[in-house]
Amino acid sequence: MARRTKEEAAATRDSILDAAEILFAKQGVSRTTLQHIASAAGVTRGAIYWHFLDKGALFNAMMDRGKFPIEEAMQVLEQREISDPLQCLRDEMMTVLRIVAEDEKARRVFEIATLKTEFVDEVDAVRARRRESIGMWKEKMEGHLKRAKDKGMLRPEVGTHEAAMGGWIMIDGLIRNWIFEPTSFDLLALGGHVVDTYLAGLKAC
Numbered sequence: 001m002a003r004r005t006k007e008e009a010a011a012t013r014d015s016i017l018d019a020a021e022i023l024f025a026k027q028g029v030s031r032t033t034l035q036h037i038a039s040a041a042g043v044t045r046g047a048i049y050w051h052f053l054d055k056g057a058l059f060n061a062m063m064d065r066g067k068f069p070i071e072e073a074m075q076v077l078e079q080r081e082i083s084d085p086l087q088c089l090r091d092e093m094m095t096v097l098r099i100v101a102e103d104e105k106a107r108r109v110f111e112i113a114t115l116k117t118e119f120v121d122e123v124d125a126v127r128a129r130r131r132e133s134i135g136m137w138k139e140k141m142e143g144h145l146k147r148a149k150d151k152g153m154l155r156p157e158v159g160t161h162e163a164a165m166g167g168w169i170m171i172d173g174l175i176r177n178w179i180f181e182p183t184s185f186d187l188l189a190l191g192g193h194v195v196d197t198y199l200a201g202l203k204a205c
Helices: 006-027 034-041 045-051 055-065 069-076 085-102 104-115 121-150 160-180 187-202
Strands: none
Touching (some): 006 045, 006 104, 034 045, 055 104, 085 160, 085 187, 104 160, 121 160, 160 187
């Protein structure tokens, strides 16, 4: 049998990762076996082991290939120059919501990482990555809030750390509830109202 080309090997690897991503989102990580993934990808279990040491390695490779909505939002908005820090904060919050609503792959990555994974040792790398991603985003949020406070745009009693934490909890809660039942509300419409209400509560009179 002819040796597989690098392109064929890469295509097989991608098909395995695609199948794993869909199955993990549909039935959870712990309930998805390598045989399930092999059948969905149209390959043998041996082909999976040729590319990945075990399910944990496959899972981590799938997560490395994807992007959390937070990471994608930061990349999309990285080059902006807006003088209003609260407008920057609103744009970032709404961009995260928009990516979740419109980017199926980013939405699946979020769903798997937050709702469909038991954080056992074999997949613990995703916990570390999610913690890092959230930490960076909250730090960025707090930076906007500190600049707004320096400009006198926030009420004096507003703590920027607590406000950043509250903002993240609000966005995370919106996404989780919408993913759980997407028909229950319009993520962007309701999200916009919630974000604006949150910001209005921070602003100086």
